[in-house]
Amino acid sequence: MNSYIPSSPAFNLKKIVVACIIILCSGNVFGQTDTTHKIDRKWWKEAVVYQIYPRSFKDNNGDGIGDLKGIISKLDYIKSLGVDVVWLNPIYSSPNDDNGYDVSDYRNIMSDFGTIEDFNVMLKGLHYRGIKLVMDLVVNHSSDEHEWFKQSRSSRTNPYREYYHWLNAENGKPPYRYSLFDINHDAWRYDSLTNAYYLHYFSRKQPDLNWENPKVRQEVFNIMKFWADKGIDGFRMDAFQYAAKDTTFPAFPKGFEKNFNQYYGMVTGLHGYLQQINKEVLSKYNVMSVAEGAGNTYEDAHNMVDADRHELNMAYAFDGVSIAKSSGYNLLEFKRVFSKWDSVFADKGWLSIFLANHDQARLVSRYGNDSPEFREVSSKMLSTFLMTMRGTPYYYNGDELGMSNPGFTKIEDYRDVSLLNEYHHQLNIGGSIPDFLKEAKFSSRDNSRTPFQWDSSVNAGFTTGTPWIKVNDNYKTINVAAEEKDKNSCLNYFRKLTKLRKENLVLVYGKYTLLDKDNPKVYAYTRELDGKKLLIVLNFTSTVAEVKTGYDLSTAKLVLSNYEGSISDKSKLLPYQAVVYQIQ
Numbered sequence: 010m011n012s013y014i015p016s017s018p019a020f021n022l023k024k025i026v027v028a029c030i031i032i033l034c035s036g037n038v039f040g041q042t043d044t045t046h047k048i049d050r051k052w053w054k055e056a057v058v059y060q061i062y063p064r065s066f067k068d069n070n071g072d073g074i075g076d077l078k079g080i081i082s083k084l085d086y087i088k089s090l091g092v093d094v095v096w097l098n099p100i101y102s103s104p105n106d107d108n109g110y111d112v113s114d115y116r117n118i119m120s121d122f123g124t125i126e127d128f129n130v131m132l133k134g135l136h137y138r139g140i141k142l143v144m145d146l147v148v149n150h151s152s153d154e155h156e157w158f159k160q161s162r163s164s165r166t167n168p169y170r171e172y173y174h175w176l177n178a179e180n181g182k183p184p185y186r187y188s189l190f191d192i193n194h195d196a197w198r199y200d201s202l203t204n205a206y207y208l209h210y211f212s213r214k215q216p217d218l219n220w221e222n223p224k225v226r227q228e229v230f231n232i233m234k235f236w237a238d239k240g241i242d243g244f245r246m247d248a249f250q251y252a253a254k255d256t257t258f259p260a261f262p263k264g265f266e267k268n269f270n271q272y273y274g275m276v277t278g279l280h281g282y283l284q285q286i287n288k289e290v291l292s293k294y295n296v297m298s299v300a301e302g303a304g305n306t307y308e309d310a311h312n313m314v315d316a317d318r319h320e321l322n323m324a325y326a327f328d329g330v331s332i333a334k335s336s337g338y339n340l341l342e343f344k345r346v347f348s349k350w351d352s353v354f355a356d357k358g359w360l361s362i363f364l365a366n367h368d369q370a371r372l373v374s375r376y377g378n379d380s381p382e383f384r385e386v387s388s389k390m391l392s393t394f395l396m397t398m399r400g401t402p403y404y405y406n407g408d409e410l411g412m413s414n415p416g417f418t419k420i421e422d423y424r425d426v427s428l429l430n431e432y433h434h435q436l437n438i439g440g441s442i443p444d445f446l447k448e449a450k451f452s453s454r455d456n457s458r459t460p461f462q463w464d465s466s467v468n469a470g471f472t473t474g475t476p477w478i479k480v481n482d483n484y485k486t487i488n489v490a491a492e493e494k495d496k497n498s499c500l501n502y503f504r505k506l507t508k509l510r511k512e513n514l515v516l517v518y519g520k521y522t523l524l525d526k527d528n529p530k531v532y533a534y535t536r537e538l539d540g541k542k543l544l545i546v547l548n549f550t551s552t553v554a555e556v557k558t559g560y561d562l563s564t565a566k567l568v569l570s571n572y573e574g575s576i577s578d579k580s581k582l583l584p585y586q587a588v589v590y591q592i593q
């Protein structure tokens with residue numbers, strides 16, 4: 010099945026970040042080149058980003074939906090993690106066809122989430138704690154309930170007509186491209202009001218904006234300035250690679266579905282649009298920018314974030330998260346992908362490091378082992394990986410607790426529009442519903458969207474009402490309150506990792522070198538900067554594994570391990586063991 014997120018049965022995105030106050034020397038000013046290290050230090054490179062899915066984080070008013078007041082009530086918790094930046098999924102006004110990724114008013118807050126006053130309090134509270142805020146900017150498309158679209162569809166001559174992509178029906182049916190949220194539906198939707206088709210790459214309630222129209226671009230610059238003037242610290246450009254499309258709308262060759270990215274986006278003008286955004290907005294504020302997706306080629310990705318080109322700060326490439334399948338994944342491929350991406354940005358540009366987000370199933374369930382025996386240790390191993398690679402780590406809320414997939418077995422438990430579309434399609438074609446549900450249980454986006462587990466009280470302390478999506482049954486043991494009390498919990502291990510990263514500039518900027526490349530069980534690498542070398546060894550399997558690093562580990566200093574106690578045989582790793590050594 011061709012999917013936007015390949016492992017998802019329905020949401021189909023194929024390749025679809027205060028900085029650590031590094032107290033090395035007080036004259037070390039962020040944003041300037043550090044001549045001692047010959048590294049281009051930036052706050053957004055040194056930050057650990059914590060992604061909050063607002064709908065599922067904390068409900069304050071008992072309606073079952075997370076909200077801004079809920080986030081405000083948990084700011085001290087967020088601070089305690091040692092993270093520097095919060096990336097918040099969209100909180101703008103939205104009819105919620107795609108949980109806020111369908112914006113109906115870019116300058117207002119979704120009523121489910123609160124008010125602009127709540128937003129101001131939240132931002133102030135974050136800044137007071139030295140944490141920056143990055144907002145999602147969803148401008149490949151708007152909601153069909155946005156005033157622009159309402160105007161646009163009202164008549165062929167409306168001034169807003171050109172804000173979207175319309176093709177008149179008398180010229181025939183537009184050449185087929187499928188909706189990324191529904192492989193079986195044309196991304197062109199017929200609208201009888203004006204006898205014309207509009208384009209929606211995502212759901213039919215998410216019409217694509219026409220970026221070739223300078224007025225649309227100006228609207229977006231103004232929206233960005235509105236939020237930057239409010240004091241936010243960055244933008245995550247949602248699905249931005251699709252903003253630039255071939256508006257001659259050619260017919261695609263047979264089988265294009267397998268490689269749709271090549272046809273759907275990055276086609277014309279994307280780098281120009283980004284340069285314009287940079288000139289008009291980004292360059293005028295101390296904000297960071299990251300595009301979802303990294304284009305079709307390494308060159309595209311590199312060009313987007315090459316500082317000399319004045320586009321964006323960092324890429325967010327999907328190759329890493331695309332590896333895990335319900336059938337498992339191959340560590341050699343995993344190592345190859347991450348090593349390749351590191352090499353592309355070794356000299357110029359910057360990368361995000363992540364293995365999970367709101368569009369992916371849970372980290373430990375996909376890349377680790379969520380069985381009772383190995384959940385904690387494998388979750389810690391994966392966190393060690395994320396926090397010791399070069400690039401800015403993006404860490405998804407709940408993963409610090411080792412939250413796992415909820416194991417939904419009934420379609421009634423699911424909420425995701427893309428999954429529900431696919432379900433109906435399977436019904437129509439007489440597909441196997443048990444197979445569909447089995448795959449969904451592993452890879453559905455809803456796996457990562459279940460309520461954040463705060464304590465062992467009803468609904469995990471997330472809400473006093475009925476949660477919009479079911480709480481994972483394991484909340485009684487896996488929750489913040491329980492993990493606070495356990496010094497060896499996933500939560501406290503994560504805090505050690507953020508501290509380690511802050512205290513070791515080598516983990517941010519240091520050269521990455523892969524070791525024991527062909528070892529199918531162990532991922533081993535060094536990070537090196539100014540004579541300081543850290544060695545990271547990670548066993549990705551549930552059995553004991555050997556590692557040949559080429560270093561004399563007898564003199565290596567143990568910096569951190571996810572197992573308690575000393576290590577007797579340093580050439581062997583226990584199941585899912587992760588160790589960080591300093592090489593003397």
Ligand code: GLC
Pocket residue numbers: 022025107110111147211247248301367368
């Ligand atoms: C991005 C978002 C995803 C959303 C889609 C459409 O991929 O991460 O959640 O559904 O864009 O806006």
Ligand code: CA
Pocket residue numbers: 068069070071072073074075076121
């Ligand atoms: Ca609420």
